[in-house]
Amino acid sequence: MSRQTTVFHRAAVAIHERQCLFDGHPSLSPPTESWSECYRLTRLIEKARRRNLFAAVSRMEAALAAAIQRVTTALHDYERAAVAMRNRSPSTIRDILADFDAIASEFDKVSISVERHLITVTTDEVVLEEVYLGSFEIVLNWHRLNETGAYEVIAADARPAATDDDTTHPHVQSNALCEGEGKAAIRNALRDGRLYDFFVLVRQILHTYNPASAYVQLSDWSGISCPECGSTTAEDDSNLCEDCSTTTCIECSTRCNDCDYRYCSDCIRTCTGCDKDTCSSCRSVCSECGDAFCKGCLINEICLLCHENETEETQPEAVVATQAPTV
């Protein structure tokens, strides 16, 4: 017997014993509420008939039909759950060994730690929409098969999203897979001890991209490096300078007080007059002093300061001129 076969066998026995110990059952809840609603509506219909309230009878008959439909659907679900519960039996050691053999033939790498109750399966390399995410280790703790957090998905050669180191896959954050459509199937596979099905389900989720519900969308995976502060930012949080077309993070861009567009720090200046941020298009040079000002701080291409100085210079002459005749 090879070492791997021995380990497989020891693990299969341990998992089987663990499953036999587990005495939990899926909860069954008969559709009592919908059934009570049918009763209530039937009583109301009879009461309305006795009082000749025909419009009310018609309305409640429609409501009763809908309630019966709900009961029927709920009863079918109830029956399915009951059958599944009746059929439930712990996987045999033979089943678990067959699962191990199938896992070993379908996955690149399988390792088992009987002492730590862990099965680690390595997937093939995951590439989604041309973004390379590398391979992932699916680590299952068989002592927690019926609990949430029974397994972790760990990036073997992590290529996390630029904006979040904890997101190693659009649907994996902090080593936890958000199962989405696969949730019920994974829960049932773990509950039944169908290990091969579990690992295949997780692998298929890792090979699928759902852009509508991703921690980080693949289009933002690499992110954008801000040339000003050096930080990496998602495309949605970046700004394209209206003047020089440089992309910076939103924090390194500044809004022009006049035109409201955002600019990089090279393309925006503070107005010498009012200290407000102004872009080159909204900024003009005072024809007297040569400093740059926003439109509000210039009168006839002259800044307010030069304008005041000019007025002061011309006023004494006017005083002299008006005083002259009286002298």
Added chain:
Amino acid sequence: MKLLCINNDGAGFANYVDVEEGTTVRQFFEEHIANPNPSDYLIRVNRQPVAHNQMLCDGDRISITPVKIEGACWRFIEASR
């Protein structure tokens, strides 16, 4: 004859089903999947890949798993509650 069918397209319950002798993998698949396109599924009999025309045997374990299963993110699930 009786098969163990695991349909992972949905809740993934394992159920025993009765089928006629001589039923092929493809016939079984088409009867049990709503929109049957074999290339969209991983079909395994006794955990092994099989040809579509392979005949099923009594006691076989057949599993049908979609190739694409969409994951999600927790904040999306919280928001949709």
